[in-house]
Amino acid sequence: MRVNLGEVSMSNFNGIKLPDPTPEVAHAIEVCTELPLLDVGDYLAGKDGALEQLAANVRAIQSSLGFSAIVNHGVDQSFIDEAEQQVKEAFHLPQDELQKYFHGEHIQGYWPANSVTNVRPGYEAEKEWKSTLAGWAVLRDREPDDPKVVKGIKHRAMNKWPDPKLLPDFKAKINRYHNAMVDLAFKLLKVYSVALGQSPDFLDEDFADSEWYGRLNYYAGSPNAEGELANTAHSDHSFITLLPMSPIPGLQVRTPRMDWIDVECVPGAIIVNGGEWLNQLSNGRFMATPHRVTEPPTERVSMPLFFDPGDEAFNDPLPGLAAEGEERKYPRKNFYEHFAGYIDAYTTPKK
Ligand SMILES: O=C(O)CCC(=O)C(=O)O
Numbered sequence: 001m002r003v004n005l006g007e008v009s010m011s012n013f014n015g016i017k018l019p020d021p022t023p024e025v026a027h028a029i030e031v032c033t034e035l036p037l038l039d040v041g042d043y044l045a046g047k048d049g050a051l052e053q054l055a056a057n058v059r060a061i062q063s064s065l066g067f068s069a070i071v072n073h074g075v076d077q078s079f080i081d082e083a084e085q086q087v088k089e090a091f092h093l094p095q096d097e098l099q100k101y102f103h104g105e106h107i108q109g110y111w112p113a114n115s116v117t118n119v120r121p122g123y124e125a126e127k128e129w130k131s132t133l134a135g136w137a138v139l140r141d142r143e144p145d146d147p148k149v150v151k152g153i154k155h156r157a158m159n160k161w162p163d164p165k166l167l168p169d170f171k172a173k174i175n176r177y178h179n180a181m182v183d184l185a186f187k188l189l190k191v192y193s194v195a196l197g198q199s200p201d202f203l204d205e206d207f208a209d210s211e212w213y214g215r216l217n218y219y220a221g222s223p224n225a226e227g228e229l230a231n232t233a234h235s236d237h238s239f240i241t242l243l244p245m246s247p248i249p250g251l252q253v254r255t256p257r258m259d260w261i262d263v264e265c266v267p268g269a270i271i272v273n274g275g276e277w278l279n280q281l282s283n284g285r286f287m288a289t290p291h292r293v294t295e296p297p298t299e300r301v302s303m304p305l306f307f308d309p310g311d312e313a314f315n316d317p318l319p320g321l322a323a324e325g326e327e328r329k330y331p332r333k334n335f336y337e338h339f340a341g342y343i344d345a346y347t348t349p350k351k
């Protein structure tokens, strides 16, 4: 599929015209052999015109490959490295210790390898599924008196943390990592808002009570598992997902040509991809691109941060994004309904 960049930059986005994407980005999405690289340093430094240029690049990327990698993002590398180290140590705990933090009905906490179907609706036929990855889900941390905790709302419980006697720094280092990623996501929210043809603060209200979600993924690795899937093809439920690049291979992204490319590591870069919530707000114009992970040769940790709106936000197409006479493509839902439906579908226990 060839992307018509002229059309992408001019029409269908609430009539808001942005500059052309930079030649590097235009080339990257034309050939689709690796993720387009975006330097967000000028934008974060508040340089004149940087927001508009970045938004133009994001609009072109999200209208095609749906994945990019950002550099000069300001997240301290030591926060990432130290969080990753904590994840490794947690998954090295004995099985009977880990089972104490089993995710339960809220799907918050630990889940062992091979325990869930990990089949996402729409992807059943992709390939024999394996789901060999283990995980630990950490949602926005809540206090015991949080109204949703008190009411026992599913998926809105308190997080489970490993015993501090065993892992004294886990909670602090994971929270520090997530807080830095969420800060960055809020800065990118303004870029996405402009890319969607809105004012920079148009989405702020929807995200004021952001229900972000952190997944700590652990792949034990297997040297002989050539090409087998550990994390099956899926699109993320999120608005956007931020994921520090891993030096251990495995992540693959589906291109508009419907082939799969291996993501090559750019040390220090953070992957940004659009999720299903973004896809719905744009009435299908911004991609929630399928991706998957092959069984890595060695131990591998990945820590995606799913950046989400508040539970009460709706998936209505943004102004100007359902062109006149065009039907909305997705049934109306609030974020909570969308999230609960997604998580429950793919974490069905394996029979
Ligand atoms: O492990 C990775 O690199 C990606 C993980 C992923 O796609 C996910 O957890 O949604």
Ligand SMILES: [Fe+2]
Binding pocket: 234, 235, 236, 291, 304
């Ligand atoms: Fe994902």
